[in-house]
Amino acid sequence: MMNPSKTSRLPEPAADELAHSERLLQHLRETIAAHGPMPFSQYMERCLYAPGLGYYSAGKTKFGEAGDFVTAPELGDLFARCVAHAVQPVLAMLGGDADFLELGGGSGAFAEAALLALSENDALPRRYLILEPSADLRERQRERLGAVLPADVMARVAWIDRPPEENWRGILFANEVIDALPTTRFVIRHGEIYEEHVALDGEARLLRVDRPADALVASAVRHVERDLGREFEDGYRSEILPQLPYWMQAIAGSLEAGLMLFIDYGYVRREFYLPERQDGTLMAHYRHRAHNDPLFLPGLNDLTASVDFTALAEAGNSAGFDVAAYLSQAQFLISAGLQDVFERAYEQAADDTTRHHLAQQVRKLTMPDQMGDRFQAMLFARGLAALPLPVDLLAADQGGRL
Numbered sequence: 030m031m032n033p034s035k036t037s038r039l040p041e042p043a044a045d046e047l048a049h050s051e052r053l054l055q056h057l058r059e060t061i062a063a064h065g066p067m068p069f070s071q072y073m074e075r076c077l078y079a080p081g082l083g084y085y086s087a088g089k090t091k092f093g094e095a096g097d098f099v100t101a102p103e104l105g106d107l108f109a110r111c112v113a114h115a116v117q118p119v120l121a122m123l124g125g126d127a128d129f130l131e132l133g134g135g136s137g138a139f140a141e142a143a144l145l146a147l148s149e150n151d152a153l154p155r156r157y158l159i160l161e162p163s164a165d166l167r168e169r170q171r172e173r174l175g176a177v178l179p180a181d182v183m184a185r186v187a188w189i190d191r192p193p194e195e196n197w198r199g200i201l202f203a204n205e206v207i208d209a210l211p212t213t214r215f216v217i218r219h220g221e222i223y224e225e226h227v228a229l230d231g232e233a234r235l236l237r238v239d240r241p242a243d244a245l246v247a248s249a250v251r252h253v254e255r256d257l258g259r260e261f262e263d264g265y266r267s268e269i270l271p272q273l274p275y276w277m278q279a280i281a282g283s284l285e286a287g288l289m290l291f292i293d294y295g296y297v298r299r300e301f302y303l304p305e306r307q308d309g310t311l312m313a314h315y316r317h318r319a320h321n322d323p324l325f326l327p328g329l330n331d332l333t334a335s336v337d338f339t340a341l342a343e344a345g346n347s348a349g350f351d352v353a354a355y356l357s358q359a360q361f362l363i364s365a366g367l368q369d370v371f372e373r374a375y376e377q378a379a380d381d382t383t384r385h386h387l388a389q390q391v392r393k394l395t396m397p398d399q400m401g402d403r404f405q406a407m408l409f410a411r412g413l414a415a416l417p418l419p420v421d422l423l424a425a426d427q428g429g430r431l
Contacts, residue, residue, distance in 0.1 A: 039325075040316045046329055053082040053328035058233055066226035066238055069323075074211035076327045078162060084331055085163045085209075100205050101292070101358070101400060102139035105390045107370055108362065109142030112290065115365035116200045117152045118417035119288045127287070128199035129154040130192075132206045132280065134161045137170035139204060140186070141177055148182050154199055157186045193283050198412075201281055201289040207341060208293050208333040210276065214309065215242060215250050216266040222247045225266070227324070235324045245271050256339070257302060267302060267309035268334040277344040286412030289350065292358060294403045295336030297430050302337075310335035338405055339431045350409035353416055354426040359401030362394055364421035 042050070057075060061067055067075075077084045101108040120127045129147075134140055140159060147153050161167045167188050174186055214225035216239050223239040224246050230236050242250070249271035254260050261267075270276075281289055295301065301310070312319050313330040323332050342352050356364075371391055378384045395401040410416055416423070 039318050039320060042326060042329060047326075049082070050326045050328045053079060054235075056082055057227070057235065057327060058229060061227065061229050066228035066240065069214040069225040069227060069237070070211040072227040072327075073323070073332050076323075076330070076332055077209060077211070079328075082328055084328055086165065100135060101394060101404070102135060102142065102204065104393055105386065106142040106146075107367065107374065107387070107390050108394060109139045110146045110370045110374075111362045111365040111367050112139075112202065113143045113146040113150075113152075114370065115361075115419060115422065116202075116288060116290065117147065117150060119200060119413070120147075120152055120154055122413070122415070122417055123198045123287060125155060126198060127154050128156045128158055128193075128197055130158045130160060130197075130199065130201045130284075132160050132201070132203040133209075134159040134166065134170045135204075136166075137173040139202075140170065141174055144174075144178060144182050144186070148179070153182065153185060155185070158193070159186070159188050160190075160192065161188055162190075192280050196283050196285040198286040199284070200287055201284055203290070204292045206293070207270075207273075207291060207336045208295070209331070210270060210273070212268040212270055212311070212334040213246055213249075214266065214268055214311065215246060217261045217263055219263065220260075222250050235327075237324070253298065253302065253340075257299060261302070262304065265304075265307060267306065268311060270337070270340060273340055273344040274347045277348045281345075281348050281350065281409075284411065287410075288353070288413070289345070289409040291336075291341060291407045291409075292361070292404060293336045294400075295338050295405055298337050298339035301335065301339075336405070338407055341407055342428075342431050345407075345409045350411045352428055352431070353408040353410040353418065354422055355405065355407050355428045355431060356422070356425045357402050357427075358404035358406055359395040359397070360425040360427075361406035361422065364419050364425050366419070367391065367395070 053076065056079065057072070075083060078086055080086055120129070131140060140157060144153070144157055159170060161170065171188070175183055178186070216223050216225060218239065222242040224242040226238050226240050227235055228238045246269070249269050253269065311323060311332070311334045312321060313323050313325065313332055315326070315330045323330070338355060342355070345352060371387060374387055375384055378387060393399045408418070
């Protein structure tokens with residue numbers, strides 16, 4: 030576990046937060062006591078999504094200044110308006126039966142800004158679907174959108190429990206979704222692959238232990254080694270998503286014609302698995318502070334790992350999609366019309382405070398030391414006769430780096 034001195038610098042949790050974490054901890058202890066050490070991916074899944082106990086399933090504010098982290102849509106409208114501008118020609122080409130599917134709606138900020146932007150341009154999809162596993166977040170999204178959207182726009186919004194089973198056409202959008210997929214942690218010992226598990230010590234405290242990896246995990250790690258042209262050195266520990274191709278097929282298999290857009294923080298494979306990155310990319314986020322102890326206060330931290338975009342491309346390909354473009358978030362937003370979107374908002378701003386806020390949005394979204402280079406955008410296409418994306422966007426494609 031982490032040195033207490035490192036976690037002692039984190040904000041002190043309130044009594045109700047500690048009680049919440051203790052309830053999840055008790056659930057984890059009972060599961061481990063009954064079934065033995067659990068794979069880290071299962072631990073992460075419980076910490077984030079256990080009904081009524083997980084980080085995304087419970088009622089605390091997650092997004093924005095009052096939460097634990099800020100996503101791009103929380104900064105303001107510019108991000109969502111650029112996404113809407115980029116995909117609008119695809120919606121138009123697909124016609125009146127095109128839908129827009131957002132995976133994990135967060136606070137509802139993206140849906141609000143995107144729908145208003147599409148409505149202004151008379152480019153609304155037939156339906157705006159939100160696949161949101163958290164009942165709590167779903168209710169917050171419903172309240173937010175119901176309060177601000179015109180009735181005819183709100184009538185197009187629907188929440189779904191699982192991906193569409195019927196074939197559909199349109200846009201699938203996911204911002205900061207892949208980083209929250211429960212990740213497998215592996216380590217190399219004497220040339221063999223082990224998988225990280227969470228167990229209990231003699232005093233019922235959580236601790237991490239390594240056990241021989243099963244065939245699925247082992248073959249996924251060996252595939253990465255072959256692709257990199259090197260074997261991982263002894264003691265090398267990192268993350269991998271062996272389930273990603275299956276997840277992609279489940280999420281997008283029924284999208285017969287359209288575009289998928291994933292935006293997240295991460296790297297191409299050779300950068301993700303740099304030799305010096307000896308302990309992977311796993312991070313915990315608590316009240317805008319990042320730390321590296323995933324066992325600290327389970328249920329109160331957002332647990333994430335960076336995305337291997339080469340693996341994401343492979344998963345999209347295996348589901349029948351072509352990579353249409355891969356580029357940094359800054360390049361994506363600029364080529365999707367950020368300058369025009371910003372100037373329009375700047376001209377309409379009511380005061381200097383609003384104008385300053387708009388300038389800060391642009392800085393955070395595009396500067397290399399902020400989100401600009403750390404976040405990447407990957408677009409997939411299938412079943413389209415042409416690819417009506419902005420010319421500058423296609424010109425900025427860095428797919429050759431994958």
